[in-house]
Structures are given as structure tokens and as C-alpha cells.
Amino acid sequence: MSIFVNQDTRLVVQGITGRDGSFHARQMLAYGTKVVAGVTPGKGGQTFEGAVPIFNTVAEAVERTGANTSVIYVPARFAADAIFEAADAGVALIVCISEGVPVLDMTRAYPYVAGKGARLIGPNCPGLITPGVAKVGIIPGQICAPGPVGVVSRSGTLTYEVVYQLTRAGLGQTTCVGIGGDPIIGTSFIDCLTAFEADPATRAVVMIGEIGGTDEQNAAEFVATRMHKPVVGFIAGQTAPPGRRMGHAGAIISGSSGTAAEKMAAFERAGIAVMKRPADVVPLVKQRL
Amino acid sequence: MNIHEYQARELLAKAGIPVPPGIVAATAAEARRAMERLGVPKVVVKAQVHAGGRGKAGGVKLAESPAQAEQLAGQILGMTIKALTVTRVLVVPATDIASEAYVGVVVDRASRAPVVMVSPAGGIDIEEVAARTPEKIFRQTVDTRYGLLPHQAMALAFRLYDDVAKVRQAADILQKLYRAFVDAGASLAEINPLVATPAGAVVALDAKVVVDDNELERRPDIAALRDVAVENPAEVEARGASLTYIKLDGNVGCCVNGAGLAMATMDLVKYYGGEPANFLDIGGSSNPDKVVTALKIITADPKVKAILFNIFGGITRCDDVANGIVTATRKFAVDRPIIIRLTGTNEREAVRILEGVGMRALTDMDAAVEQAVQVAKGGAAA
Structure with missing residues (x-):
């Protein structure tokens, strides 16, 4: 079992002929993901890698191939429109990898997607992977393994680090989701925790947050009141100075709010086992399985 | 990206918000001439740095003559505020103040939308107000499809003033501030303080705009406001x-x-x-x-x-x-x-x-x- 992505995932890649899109489309195919279509306006009728039909529009791709999930690798300035297009085409899950999407664009795209009843993951995220079944995005497949741990994270490479440590210790994952480091993202920690709580195969959850905002505090509240499965948490940015954006648009301590200390305290109050460093994930998860 | 107060004031003035005139000076002599040109009996000389708490750090001073403006500017230019060196000052006429309010627009992560915030407790750090007296902050989430609606702006303005003439001025300012926020691709636009003068005029005395870095590619005019000298x-x-x-x-x-x-x-x-x-x-x-x-x-x-x-x-x-x-x-x-x-x-x-x-x-x-x-x-x- 898994969340959001499984053996029924039929994927359309928006921007499949671009530099990033083509590279990762190949990786996803090699992993065994059902990549059923690609979209690049003007290249409709061509075939990607001799196997995947390319269409001019997402609507056409959905109509002809039954794609139900989309992954977006287009340049940031076109990303919002790519999200609108996927939503209009009736895609149920839209994963936006693109980095640098203006936040005001997302204030329009998010309600639009929600209004169509679709789920958006990202933007500025590594996507998600259900090990051994399908990967949608850019998480390296070889560092993951199937197993009972759900992983949700605001980060990219830090997620890889934690997943890699889990896998090396023999702790596989149901699904790993990178929700993205921007201020406005489609899928929150709470959305993922809700799904992991309902997924019978997930026996423990690892939640990786960072400085900025209050999403982790809200997630902690959710864990305390609504979750029965054990949760292990980490917050990056304990040494970050206030007022500086630490790479991610959302990773900024404003005034006294959004600090790592505040978030770790919220985790502790909620009964979440707090990792002091990434390597702590292994013993803390093992104790709780 | 942070921009200077004088740049933010220009953005707001362009949007039609009443902003008192001001002149930027890079030397003490320029500050003196700025006051002479403004032709007012009193000016405020304000350090232009990307940092809050300028007043407390001694970067904001009142001058009652061009000679004093020159002298004070000489003190402020070159001083360091929160590790940033002051290279410019803004010279503005001193305004008579009847009351100070806070108005701002910020992207709110939780509602995934812009939120307009107002508080009658203006002039001080809004985060302090939020921490000490959260009941004095009023918010309106904005649907970006429609913008800040007139009745929403009025309702917020009634939180600031009783006098309907001031309420109408403030509501107008709020709608213009929201538009300036969107037009600049900002993640924050605020006026603190928004001042009511004894004569009943509502004006923006200070301005702060933070631009979303991801907007700069498609807004070269805004990107040009970056001051690398202070970075x-x-x-x-x-x-x-x-x-x-x-x-x-x-x-x-x-x-x-x-x-x-x-x-x-x-x-x-x-x-x-x-x-x-x-x-x-x-x-x-x-x-x-x-x-x-x-x-x-x-x-x-x-x-x-x-x-x-x-x-x-x-x-x-x-x-x-x-x-x-x-x-x-x-x-x-x-x-x-x-x-x-x-x-x-x-x-x-x-x-x-x-x-x-x-x-x-x-x-x-x-x-x-x-x-x-x-x-x-x-x-x-x-």
C-alpha cells in the first residue's frame, strides 16, 4: 500500500522534451513508472524514447491515454499555466517540480486546482515515490526500498539523506513525499499525515520540516489529536539567522516566529520523537515499529 | 528582495497613495539642500537601510534648520545599523500627527492568499502588537480573482477611524496598497505608520515593500531597484x-x-x-x-x-x-x-x-x- 501514487498511476509528463523533463522522464520509465504520455506544445505526434506518445495539450494526452497524474518540469514562469492546464484536463494528481514559481501565481493556481477537486503537490518539490511501484518527480529510486515507513518533507536532498539512512538500516518506505519549500504549496504536512494514518501499510511516519511559517506546529497539533501511528520529526535550520531566506522561499524566520526551537518544542508537546540530527532517524523509527 | 523606504514610497505614490514629498541625499550637503528645496520649517532625516528599528538605533532625527539637517545627516550617513552601513538618507517634512495606524498586505501561508492587516496601534513593530495585543490586529483574506473589495476595505478602515471622512480616505489607501502589492510582485507591502493629521488628512509616513525574488525575472523595473551597494x-x-x-x-x-x-x-x-x-x-x-x-x-x-x-x-x-x-x-x-x-x-x-x-x-x-x-x-x- 501507499499514498497518492500506486500501480494505477498513469503519468503524463508536462515539458517532456525539455532538459530536466526528458532526463527525469527516462529515470521514471527506468524505475517502472507507467509514463503514458508527454506534452510539449508543437511536438504533438512525436514519440519520446520510442515509447511515449507526445501531445500538444494535456487534455489530448488525458483523452487518448487515460493519464490520471501529471508531473510538471516547465520553466517557472510557465508553471502556473501548466497547473491550470492539468486541472482543466481533469488530472486528479498534479505534481509541480518547477522551482522559482512566483507566490502570487500560486494564490491563483491553488484555489483553481482545489475547485476542480484535484490534488496539487509542490511547487518547488522533488515529487514522490512509492518504492518498487512508481516514482513521480526526481527522488533517486536507488536510495529507496519498500517497507512500512511513510516520509513527508519540505526539502529535497535532506529527504534523500534521511531516506538513504532508513534504507541502509533496512527500514523501507511506503511512500516518500516531498511537499516543497515554497510559502504556498498544494499539499500540506497534514494532508500527508491524514493519508499515512489511513494507509494500512504505513506503521510509522517521518516528518522533516524546516524554519519558516507554522505548518509544522499545525501538523504537531494534528498528530497530538488525530493520529495513532508514531511520528518521528526533524527541523532543519536550528542555526539559521532571523530575517534571511535560507534558500527556500519559505525558509525564513520572521521576528520571533518560525524558529526551529519553536517547532521542535511543538513536536515534543505533541509526542513526536524529535531527531537532533538526520542519523537519529534510524534508532527513533526502530524503537517505534 | 528588500528595497529602500524611498523606493517603496515611490511605488506607493505611483499607485495614488498620499505620500508626503521627500528627497534622497547621499551627502550631508545634499541633505541641507533637500531641506531648502522642501521649504518647510522642520524635516525628519531618515537612514535608508534594509533594517527595522532605525529610530531606536539613532537613524531617524528631527531637524529645525537646513544647517541642522546637514549636521544630523553627517552623523547618520556612515553609521551602521544592524551591520548595514547607511549610504543614503531620506529628508521629509515633519508631519503633525493626530494618530498612527498600521496597514499592510502580506502573503498568508495558511490561507494560501494575500491578507490585508490593519491595526489602530501603529507606529511600532507590528510583531510586537501581534504578540502583546493580538486583539488590536484585524485581517481580511483577499480572493486574488476579485482583489480587495470596496466593502472589505471600508470595514477594515472602520477599525482604524470613527470619522467617516478618514474612513473613506483609509479605505481608498487600502485598495491602492493592495494593487501596489500585486503590481510589484510583493510578498509584503506595509505602511507603518499611516498617519491622520490634525487637519483630518490620512497619509503614508513610512513604507516597506519586500518583493518576491521569483517575480524579478518578469519585472525588470522592480529588479532595477536592487541596491547591491548595501548587500x-x-x-x-x-x-x-x-x-x-x-x-x-x-x-x-x-x-x-x-x-x-x-x-x-x-x-x-x-x-x-x-x-x-x-x-x-x-x-x-x-x-x-x-x-x-x-x-x-x-x-x-x-x-x-x-x-x-x-x-x-x-x-x-x-x-x-x-x-x-x-x-x-x-x-x-x-x-x-x-x-x-x-x-x-x-x-x-x-x-x-x-x-x-x-x-x-x-x-x-x-x-x-x-x-x-x-x-x-x-x-x-x-
Whole structure:
């Protein structure tokens, strides 16, 4: 079992002929993901890698191939429109990898997607992977393994680090989701925790947050009141100075709010086992399985 | 991106918000002439730096003659406020104040929408108001399809004033502020204080606008407002090479791919008893040139005693990073020990490249960080 992505995932890649899109489309195919279509306006009728039909529009791709999930690798300035297009085409899950999407664009795209009843993951995220079944995005497949741990994270490479440590210790994952480091993202920690709580195969959850905002505090509240499965948490940015954006648009301590200390305290109050460093994930998860 | 108060005032004035006239001065003599041109009996001389708390730091002063304006500007220019040097002052007429309010627009993460906030407790740090008297802050979430509706602006304005003439002025300002916020691609636009004069006029006395960095590509006019003179030169150089670098005070230089891992690496340096010298994210697809620039920036910091690479190869190829390190050591003297951790995509090729020049690579993050901290402290060499 898994969340959001499984053996029924039929994927359309928006921007499949671009530099990033083509590279990762190949990786996803090699992993065994059902990549059923690609979209690049003007290249409709061509075939990607001799196997995947390319269409001019997402609507056409959905109509002809039954794609139900989309992954977006287009340049940031076109990303919002790519999200609108996927939503209009009736895609149920839209994963936006693109980095640098203006936040005001997302204030329009998010309600639009929600209004169509679709789920958006990202933007500025590594996507998600259900090990051994399908990967949608850019998480390296070889560092993951199937197993009972759900992983949700605001980060990219830090997620890889934690997943890699889990896998090396023999702790596989149901699904790993990178929700993205921007201020406005489609899928929150709470959305993922809700799904992991309902997924019978997930026996423990690892939640990786960072400085900025209050999403982790809200997630902690959710864990305390609504979750029965054990949760292990980490917050990056304990040494970050206030007022500086630490790479991610959302990773900024404003005034006294959004600090790592505040978030770790919220985790502790909620009964979440707090990792002091990434390597702590292994013993803390093992104790709780 | 932060812009100066005088730039933010211009954006608001263009949007039709009443902003008292003001003149920017880079020298004390210019400040004197500015007051003469304004032709008013009293002016306020205000330091232009990207920092709050300018008044408390002595960067905002009242002058009652052009000679005094010159003298005060001379004191303020060159002073440091929160590690930033003042290179310009803004000279504005002193305004008679009947009451001070706060109005602002900010992107709210929780509602995934812009929120307009107002408070009758203006003039002081809004975060202080939020912490001490949250009941004095009023909010309206905005649906970006329709913008701030007139009745919403009126309802907020009634929180600030009883007199309907002032309410109408404030409501008009709020709608214009929201439009200025959207037009600038801002993540924050605020007026603090919004002042009511004894004569009943409502005017913006101060302005702050923070622009979403992701908007700059499609807004060259806004991007041109960037003042690199007040930024850390190393951070400016890093941005030019598509790196994100933030200078800190420690002695372990960090070079990492990915913002989250970069933060976690800094935290781990601290965990092992060291202090990070910087945040540096070389980004996703790091070609060797980026690594060369990164090393140049890190080694330019004299405080750095050890350089730590932490690379988890995904999109980033470890061999690219290894090639960058080797190229850098050939181009200029890297006279500080380098501790390298890399794992993931093309790890074996990277190890071979590094071993070819007598360098070693670790695969474990904790081992590498611990070693870097020891080396920075003057312990065993790498």
C-alpha cells in the first residue's frame, strides 16, 4: 500500500522534451513508472524514447491515454499555466517540480486546482515515490526500498539523506513525499499525515520540516489529536539567522516566529520523537515499529 | 528582495497613495539642500537601510534648520545599523500627527492568499502588537480573482477611524496598497505608520515593500531597484553564479547541494561543537564552474579554517562537484583543508577524480562534519 501514487498511476509528463523533463522522464520509465504520455506544445505526434506518445495539450494526452497524474518540469514562469492546464484536463494528481514559481501565481493556481477537486503537490518539490511501484518527480529510486515507513518533507536532498539512512538500516518506505519549500504549496504536512494514518501499510511516519511559517506546529497539533501511528520529526535550520531566506522561499524566520526551537518544542508537546540530527532517524523509527 | 523606504514610497505614490514629498541625499550637503528645496520649517532625516528599528538605533532625527539637517545627516550617513552601513538618507517634512495606524498586505501561508492587516496601534513593530495585543490586529483574506473589495476595505478602515471622512480616505489607501502589492510582485507591502493629521488628512509616513525574488525575472523595473551597494559583496557574487550564499560568523565553511540539506549540515556542525561560517547552496544541477565560484567565495572569508562539502547526488552529479573542486585548486590557492562527503549519482567517478589528485572523500555525513569541526579547531588535518 501507499499514498497518492500506486500501480494505477498513469503519468503524463508536462515539458517532456525539455532538459530536466526528458532526463527525469527516462529515470521514471527506468524505475517502472507507467509514463503514458508527454506534452510539449508543437511536438504533438512525436514519440519520446520510442515509447511515449507526445501531445500538444494535456487534455489530448488525458483523452487518448487515460493519464490520471501529471508531473510538471516547465520553466517557472510557465508553471502556473501548466497547473491550470492539468486541472482543466481533469488530472486528479498534479505534481509541480518547477522551482522559482512566483507566490502570487500560486494564490491563483491553488484555489483553481482545489475547485476542480484535484490534488496539487509542490511547487518547488522533488515529487514522490512509492518504492518498487512508481516514482513521480526526481527522488533517486536507488536510495529507496519498500517497507512500512511513510516520509513527508519540505526539502529535497535532506529527504534523500534521511531516506538513504532508513534504507541502509533496512527500514523501507511506503511512500516518500516531498511537499516543497515554497510559502504556498498544494499539499500540506497534514494532508500527508491524514493519508499515512489511513494507509494500512504505513506503521510509522517521518516528518522533516524546516524554519519558516507554522505548518509544522499545525501538523504537531494534528498528530497530538488525530493520529495513532508514531511520528518521528526533524527541523532543519536550528542555526539559521532571523530575517534571511535560507534558500527556500519559505525558509525564513520572521521576528520571533518560525524558529526551529519553536517547532521542535511543538513536536515534543505533541509526542513526536524529535531527531537532533538526520542519523537519529534510524534508532527513533526502530524503537517505534 | 528588500528595497529602500524611498523606493517603496515611490511605488506607493505611483499607485495614488498620499505620500508626503521627500528627497534622497547621499551627502550631508545634499541633505541641507533637500531641506531648502522642501521649504518647510522642520524635516525628519531618515537612514535608508534594509533594517527595522532605525529610530531606536539613532537613524531617524528631527531637524529645525537646513544647517541642522546637514549636521544630523553627517552623523547618520556612515553609521551602521544592524551591520548595514547607511549610504543614503531620506529628508521629509515633519508631519503633525493626530494618530498612527498600521496597514499592510502580506502573503498568508495558511490561507494560501494575500491578507490585508490593519491595526489602530501603529507606529511600532507590528510583531510586537501581534504578540502583546493580538486583539488590536484585524485581517481580511483577499480572493486574488476579485482583489480587495470596496466593502472589505471600508470595514477594515472602520477599525482604524470613527470619522467617516478618514474612513473613506483609509479605505481608498487600502485598495491602492493592495494593487501596489500585486503590481510589484510583493510578498509584503506595509505602511507603518499611516498617519491622520490634525487637519483630518490620512497619509503614508513610512513604507516597506519586500518583493518576491521569483517575480524579478518578469519585472525588470522592480529588479532595477536592487541596491547591491548595501548587500554583502560575496552574496552578490554568489547570486550572479546562481548560488545562494549567506555569510555567518563561524569558521567551518559549508558547501552543500539543496537548501534543506545545507541547513541540516550547518546544524550538524553546531551539534559537533563547531560554528558554520556560511549557508551555501550550490543548487540542483551544479556544473563544475559553480563549484569553483563557491570555493572562491568560501576561501575569501578569512575566518574559515576548514571547508566542508556535503553533496547528496540526485540531479547533482558527484563527478561534476569533484571536477569543480579539482579545477578550483588548480586556478587558485585553496589554502584551507577541504573535507568532502559525497554520495549518490556518479559517486564512484567522483572518488576516482579526487583520488587522482590525492584527495579523499567520505560517504557518511556525520563523519565528515565531525572531522571538519575538529580540523577547524586546529585538530587533526584532513
